[in-house]
Amino acid sequence: MAGTVHRLVLAGGLLLMATLTQVARAGDLQVGKIYHGFKLLEHRPVKEISADAYLFEHVASGARLLKLASADDNKTFCISFKTLPQDDTGVPHILEHSVLGGSRKFPVKSPFDILAKGSLNTFLNAMTSADFTMYPVASRNRKDFVNLMNVYLDAVFHPRIYQDKRIFLQEGWRLELAQPDGELAYNGIVYNEMKGAFSSPARVLDFIVSRALFPDNTYGHSSGGYPDNIPQLSYEKFLEFHRTYYHPSNSYITIYGDGDVLQELKFIDENYLAEFKRQPPVPELRQQAAFDKIKEVSDHYPIGPEEDPSDKTFLELAFVAGGAGDQQLSMALDVLTDVLVNLPAAPLRRALQDAGIGHDVYASYDELKQGVIGIVVKNANAGDRDRFRDIVFNTLRRVVTEGIDKKDIEGVINRKEFMLREADYGGFPKGLVYTYFSLRSWMFAGDPLPALAYDKSLAYVRRALHEPLLEGMVRKYLLDNKHAVLAVVEPQQGLEQQRLAGLRQKLREMKKKLPAAEIARLVKQTADLRVWQSTPDRPEDVAKIPMLGIADLDPQAESFPLEQRQVKGVPVLFAPQSTNGIIYLRLLFDARVVPQEMVWLLPVLAHVWGQMDTANYDYGRLNTELNIHTGGLSLSLSLFPDSRQPENFQPKLEARAKALTPKFAKLVELEREVLLRTRLTDDQRLKEVLGELYSRLQGMVRSAGSYLAYQRAASYLGSRGMYGEVTSGLSYFKQVDKLFRHYSRDSGQLAADLQMLAGLLFSRRGLLLAVTCSEEDYPVFEKHIGTLLAALGDDPPRLQEFKLAPEARNEGLLAPSKVQYVYRSADFRALGYQFRGRMQVLRQILSRDYLTREIRIKGGAYGAWASFSRDGLATLASYRDPNLRKTFTAFDGAAAYLQGFSASDAEMTRYIIGTIARLDQPRTPAGKGEAAVSYHLRHVSQQQRQAERTEILATRQEDIRDMAKLVEDILKHAVLCVYGSEKVLRENKQLFERLVRVLH
Ligand SMILES: [Zn+2]
Structure with missing residues (x-):
């Protein structure tokens, strides 16, 4: 149970929001003593994260274990290994996938998929980074937590990869030959x-920069794998990598949460570590020696054969600086990248904008053993390279002489502190984030805690407010640092087609040289693999994967409290939550006041507001004020479809903001400034802001094919989908693209349009306030919000009709992409079906069984799934898919699969558990408030959610077979949208009504 909330005042001015909880004392553990084979090396409280840290070493095997005991019931377990690749074959990544493909105790093809089908996990995944591989799981259920830990430990220490080469062929690479x-x-x-x-x-930029900066150590290689090099990995090398690195002596285990530490230690020792002896340490990560001259490198990335290459070059200056183990320096370098580059009016950003180089710039600090500061310019031209370098260095020299604005520094530090203390990591369990924070310092400096006990680093970096701390770093790590690279990645028309043709040619020649016996062997291997992939695991093996029973599930749907109140005549949706003294405020303005032909300008407005000067601040100062006093303010567009009548949807322009209670009045003042006093008179500035938006959207169109295809398919089906596409999909991008290209001609028009929209939107009529905070903080909101409400317009809103007629266009979206994203969607409500709880179980079965097997395992796609939304949208989709036609056929087979569906009671239970786990993902206090508001606006009642849950819990296999008809109807009426390789789409053009280039 959480204890009292204490608020302490920090010298820096921000309130400390540590919830000092009664942490479950791990008995009376004594440093130096041995518990279940683990020697306790150190014990200290980490008040910043409300946890008690216990650092152990397993005496016999050398495994290290960090227990972070806290009151959080979202328990996290993670085992990580230092993994240092020596080539670009992606061996750590392939291994990360492969060890989850069956193990000694769990000899099935994919224990991972079975856990994903049916455990109460709140997180289940594995990740490969440049120098380590991590295997995290999380659950709020104790029994489930132990099960997950059991499967993951068996996977990493006893994988079946040694007995079964097919795992490597499936997950890594293989040569296929059908006949x-x-x-x-x-x-x-x-x-x-x-x-x-x-x-x-x-990604290409990242790869060539790392290779140039670290020619002699592991960081010069791609741990994920460079596609051309992946086929150089042999099975033997793959196994050898496992033998070398996946040993307890090279392992780092973290356990976070309210579990019993002694039981956890006992379990790990008895079941896994006791059988291992210490092994000599893996070779140290070699230190890369610095250079005496800045390097220059370049490469290309593919664009469409007719796509305009101008303004599409990426430039980067990267410097090796700092590194894991010096947490104070890391925090300072992180702050430095923000003040130099990332703030809207940061000196480097300004200088590059003034010089007309690129449309967007960002900087980051990557904390490796040898850290890297990267400054990246997007949408530039290759000819800008030398000017880019000169401007960066000249500006840095000026910064050192003139000094960095102290207010900017204060703002950046305050915002960082706010985020650290708020610890809202969205869907990620805190235990996972803390593990990630601690790993490199643990691996390379022997201490996992500095990044978690961050007060010391904050205090250190606050010295920059009184002394030239950061200016000194600019000189040392940037100006005088020759261990650096200047990189250029240029677009090249049709490069993808050339590479594809080159690869085909290479494979043809390879085939010519193959002896007949080898050809026969490949044909047989291809067929055998297919048979193996299609053969279900033996039920008695599946049963070995531990699972819960229906009785372990909570029959009650979680409720999200919401009260309807009023302030000054404006309705308030109040979600009472304990938020550690933060008030989360959303102003939801009715966007139905915007005429249909202008709705695409709503997200433009959302992007522009807050980036321009206002009556009282220039945009740089405005941003700094927001950083100093608040946790952030942003505008966005949201749609709330009525669940009873989805075409009846409410578009809302939202202003979201958060601040600590004592700063709430200031937040309201700043919000008023942004919403009502934004000035669009600075033409040049408006163009820069638009340029950033354009650059980000172009990046989205190039990389988020899945999102674009989804939006586009939904737009064929109804006006809500149309609205979504026009305001965030490909149509939106095309509008912004046009606007940006013709900007000099239409600049006055844009400013006038946006001001007109703002006048329509920012009215107290039709406004809805949503606030999430504690009951005791609510009066603070009530007291201060009035000044903003009084300043808003008061005209009665004139609601406009939105009635774009949808049209099933079945498009192929041509992109310079190596893979496809295939979407088939239908509106099942239009086909006479209602949303039901059991559809969620159907979703789980189709996604985790049928589609995963057919499209991921057999087809080689990275992912595939089905979904059924409350609003009637049914979707079958694939992700990073090498196929198109085959996937299409696999979708078509779904109805037949369901007709013949049969599952044991245990399997059905597994699917139900997995379905419930998805519904019960833990939410942060702010997330609970959002859920409450969303259900309210979409008219989803608690009774309805309860009825759905009850139906899910009672779903039987007959119910699933009954839904074969639903899926058959969906497929019969489904529209199609595919984003993917121009070549592949053209080869299948008869599937489409139209082919559309996404970029030109
Ligand atoms: Zn992967």
Whole structure:
């Protein structure tokens, strides 16, 4: 149970929001003593994260274990290994996938998929980074938590990869040959995943920069795998990598939450670690020696064969600086990137904008063992390279002489502190984030805690407010640092087609040289693999994966409290939550006042407001004030479809903001400034802001194919989908693209349009306030919000009709992409079906069983799923998919699969558990407030959600078979939208009514 909330005042001016909870004392553990084979090395409280840290070493095996005991019931377990690749074959990544493909105690094809089907996990995944691989799981249920831990430990220490090479062929890479006279092709899940990843220029940039900065150590290699190099990985090398790195002596285990530490230690020792002996440490990560001269490198990324290459070059200056283990320096360098580049009026951003180089710039600090500061310019031209370098260095020299604005520094530090203390990591369990924060310092400096006990680093970086701390760093780590690289990644028309043709040619020649016996072997391997993938696991093996029973599930749907109140005549939706003294405020303005032909300007307005000068502040100062006093303010557009009548949807322009209670009055003042006193008179500035938006959207169109195809398919089906597409999909991008290209001609028009929209929108009539905070903080909101409400317009709103007629266009979206995203969607309400709880179980079965097997496992796509939304949208989709036609056929087979569906009681239970787990993902206090508001606006009652849950819990296999008809109807009426490779889409053009280029 949480204890009292204490608020302490910090020297820096921000309130400390540590909830000093009664942490479950882990008995009377004594440093130096041994518990279940683990010696307690150290025990200290980490008040910043309300936890008690216990650092252990397993005496026999050398495994390290950090227990973070806290009151949080979202328990997290993670085992990580230092993994240092020596080439670009992606061996750590392929291994990360493969060890989850069956193990000693769990000899099934994918224990991971079975856990994903049916456990109460709140997180289940594995990740490969540049120098480590981590296996995190989380659950709020004790029994489930132990089960997950059990499967993951068995997977990493006893995987079946040694007994079964097919796992490597499936997850990594293989040569496929369907028949002796067919074409050879590469396939494999990681192979396709990385082909998708390397379609993005940012990824290419990252790769060449790392390679240039670290020619002699592991950071010069891609741990994920470079597609051309993946096929160089042999099975033997793959196994050798496991032998070297996946040993307890090289492991780092973290356990977070309210579990019993002694039981956890006992379990791990008895079941896993006791059988291992210490192994010598893995070779140290070699330190890369610095250079005496800045390097220069370049490469290309693919754009469409007719796409205009101008303004599409990426430039980067990257410097090796700092590194894991010096937490104070890391925090300072992180702050430095924000004040130099990321703030809207940061000196480097300003200088590059003034010089007309690129449309967007960002900087980041990557905390590796040897850290990297990167400054990236997007949408520039190759000819800008030398000017880019000169401007960066000249500006940095000026910054050192003139000093950095102290207010800017204060703002950045305050915002960082706010985020750290709020600890709202969205869907990620805190235990996972804390593990991630601590790993490198633990691995490379022997202490996991500095990043968690962050007060010390904050105090250190606050010295920058009184002394030239950051200016000194600019000189040392940027100006005088020759361990750096200047990189250029240029677009190249048709590069993808050339590469594809080159690969085909190479494979043809390879085939010519293959002896007949080898051809026969490949044909057989291809067929055998297919048979193996299609053969279900033996039920007695599946039963070995531990699971809960229906009785372990909570029959009650979680309720999200919401009260309807009023302030000065404006309705308030109040979600009472304990938020550690933060008030989360949303102003929801009715966007139905905007005429249909202008709705696409709503997200433009949302982007522009807050980035321009206002009556009392220039935009730089405005941003700094927001940083100093608040946790952030942003505008966005949201749609709330009525669940009873989805075409009846409410578009809302939202202003979201948050601040600590004592700063709430200031927040209201700043919000008023942004909403009502924004000035659009500075033409040049408006163009820059638009340029940033354009650049980000272009990046989205290039890399978020899945999102675009989804939006586009939904737009064929109804006006809500149309609205979504026009305001966030490809149509929206095309409008912004046009606006930006013709800006000099239409600049006055844009400013006038936006001001007109603001006048329509920012009215107290039709406004809805949503606030999430504690009951005791509510009066603070009530007291101060009045000044803003009084300043808003008061005209009665004139609601406009939105009635764009949808049209099933079945488009192929041509993109410079190596993989496809295939979407088939239908409106099942229009086909006479209602949304039901059991559809969620159907979703789980289709996604986790049928589609995963057919499209991911057999097809080699990175992912595939089905979904059924409350609003009537049914979707079947694939992600980073090498196929198109095959996937299409697999979708078509879904109805037949359901007709013949049969499952044991245990399997059905598993699916139900997995369905409930998705519904019960833990939410932060702010997230609970949002859920409450969303259900309210969409007219989803608690009774309705309860009835759905009850139906889910009672779903039987007959119910699933009954829904075969639903899926058959959906497929019969489904529209199609595919984003993908121009070549593949053209080869299948008869599937489409139209082919559309996404970029020109
Ligand atoms: Zn992967």
